[in-house]
Amino acid sequence: MDMQVFLAAFPELLKGAWLTLQLVGVAILIGFTIALPVALLRVSANPWVRALPFAYIFFFRGTPLLVQMFLVYYGLSQFEAVRASFLWPVLREAYWCAIIAFSLNTAAYSAEILRGAIQAVPPGEIEAARALGMSRALTYRRVILPRAFRICLPAYGNEVILMIKSSALASTITLLDLTGMARKIIAVTYQPVETFAAAGVIYLVMIFLFATFLRWLEVKLHANRNPPPGMPN
Amino acid sequence: MLQAYLPQLLAGLWVTVQLALGAVVLGLVLGITGAAMKLSPVGPVRWIAETYTAIFRGLPELLTVLLVYFGGTVVLSALVGSYFEVSAFGAGVAALGITFGAYATEVFRGAILAIPKGQVEAAQAFGMSKLLAFRHVVLPQVWRIALPGLGNLFLVLLKDTALVSVVGLEDLMRQADIASRYTKQPFTFYMAAAFMYLGLTVITMAVLHVLEKRANRGQRRAAS
Numbered sequence: 014m015d016m017q018v019f020l021a022a023f024p025e026l027l028k029g030a031w032l033t034l035q036l037v038g039v040a041i042l043i044g045f046t047i048a049l050p051v052a053l054l055r056v057s058a059n060p061w062v063r064a065l066p067f068a069y070i071f072f073f074r075g076t077p078l079l080v081q082m083f084l085v086y087y088g089l090s091q092f093e094a095v096r097a098s099f100l101w102p103v104l105r106e107a108y109w110c111a112i113i114a115f116s117l118n119t120a121a122y123s124a125e126i127l128r129g130a131i132q133a134v135p136p137g138e139i140e141a142a143r144a145l146g147m148s149r150a151l152t153y154r155r156v157i158l159p160r161a162f163r164i165c166l167p168a169y170g171n172e173v174i175l176m177i178k179s180s181a182l183a184s185t186i187t188l189l190d191l192t193g194m195a196r197k198i199i200a201v202t203y204q205p206v207e208t209f210a211a212a213g214v215i216y217l218v219m220i221f222l223f224a225t226f227l228r229w230l231e232v233k234l235h236a237n238r239n240p241p242p243g244m245p246n
Numbered sequence: 247m248l249q250a251y252l253p254q255l256l257a258g259l260w261v262t263v264q265l266a267l268g269a270v271v272l273g274l275v276l277g278i279t280g281a282a283m284k285l286s287p288v289g290p291v292r293w294i295a296e297t298y299t300a301i302f303r304g305l306p307e308l309l310t311v312l313l314v315y316f317g318g319t320v321v322l323s324a325l326v327g328s329y330f331e332v333s334a335f336g337a338g339v340a341a342l343g344i345t346f347g348a349y350a351t352e353v354f355r356g357a358i359l360a361i362p363k364g365q366v367e368a369a370q371a372f373g374m375s376k377l378l379a380f381r382h383v384v385l386p387q388v389w390r391i392a393l394p395g396l397g398n399l400f401l402v403l404l405k406d407t408a409l410v411s412v413v414g415l416e417d418l419m420r421q422a423d424i425a426s427r428y429t430k431q432p433f434t435f436y437m438a439a440a441f442m443y444l445g446l447t448v449i450t451m452a453v454l455h456v457l458e459k460r461a462n463r464g465q466r467r468a469a470s
Binding site for chain 1: 423426
């Protein structure tokens with residue numbers, strides 16, 4: 014392996030990594046915003062209300078993300094109505110298509126994670142909230158959701174890590190994210206081993222940093238599990 | 247329009263199935279080897295397995311596919327001494343198998359650790375060697391415990407096969423690509439491909455359910 018080539022790739026690759034972080038960050042934000050109502054509908058007692066989120070989750074978890082992204086980027090242009098609509102300037106851009114596909118995909122996975130967490134909230138706590146006279150909405154806001162967020166944190170963190178890895182697919186629709194940038198460099202230098210290895214190192218570092226942050230957050234949010242200050246472990 | 251291209255799509259579907267099955271066989275072998283290495287008392291053996299899982303669980307699957315396909319050609323050409331091109335199918339099986347193996351290592355490790363220590367000690371008390379005890383006592387039970395985890399990994403693998411179309415393998419995804427370019431109906435064909443993947447997922451889930459039932463036959467369940 015040529016160390017010179019390996020090291021020389023980093024400045025350009027870091028520019029790509031910035032786009033990767035943008036894509037993942039925006040997709041996670043939008044994805045979570047969609048996931049919350051989907052998860053709430055999914056735990057509804059009415060089977061007809063449950064059916065729609067079920068179908069959405071089933072489709073997005075059962076098909077490859079690459080297909081979903083191509084459906085948005087290439088597929089939608091098949092319809093004249095889409096091309097004529099005011100949304101076309103957005104749907105024409107690879108950047109927004111990647112974000113739409115990533116958001117819808119991560120929302121489906123996140124909704125399932127959230128559903129599991131909501132159902133894992135101890136029933137006694139919900140009953141206690143009711144006994145105190147809290148309304149359903151207030152119970153959700155003050156008791157169920159804050160508890161569910163903490164319960165789902167490890168699983169949700171894994172989902173974010175998977176999203177960082179999946180974001181490499183953006184390179185297939187012309188975007189110069191970390192993987193896209195590596196492919197662009199290789200097209201010029203034809204040094205695939207060194208360049209992909211350099212990109213791999215950046216992915217590993219990003220994921221390591223995020224995993225460390227996650228562990229820190231988990232300790233912080235579960236203050237009750239930590240020994241009180243000044244106590245021996 | 248869809249009917250005219252159905253044979254191509256089905257041919258692609260068959261390639262996808264072969265790719266997934268090839269990768270899962272390689273991945274299971276790597277996974278059980280990796281798990282045995284991670285539980286080894288020898289330090290360096292453990293470190294090799296730790297490095298393997300740390301790298302390939304952290305790399306994007308697409309990057310692994312690209313690395314094996316393009317890097318494999320460069321490395322093998324240098325080794326052979328003349329130009330040697332890695333096939334897209336071979337690279338796909340290798341890349342997806344290596345990734346599956348890295349995750350499977352953790353699943354198998356957990357399953358091996360879940361088997362009561364007393365059983366291995368009993369086997370050794372009967373005079374079985376360590377290897378024999380592993381083969382006759384541990385491995386048969388590992389399958390039952392690891393199956394749900396491996397099933398989930400296989401469902402992920404099935405969807406990751408689409409990535410190999412990026413390096414030109416004529417799988418389901420690639421055939422949908424080609425058809426949508428000729429017909430200018432990308433939505434129709436990508437949607438058709440999506441439903442075929444969905445079909446594969448449903449069939450896999452049914453098969454896994456049967457396998458799990460079989461693996462758990464004769465297991466005592468807590469009285470309720």
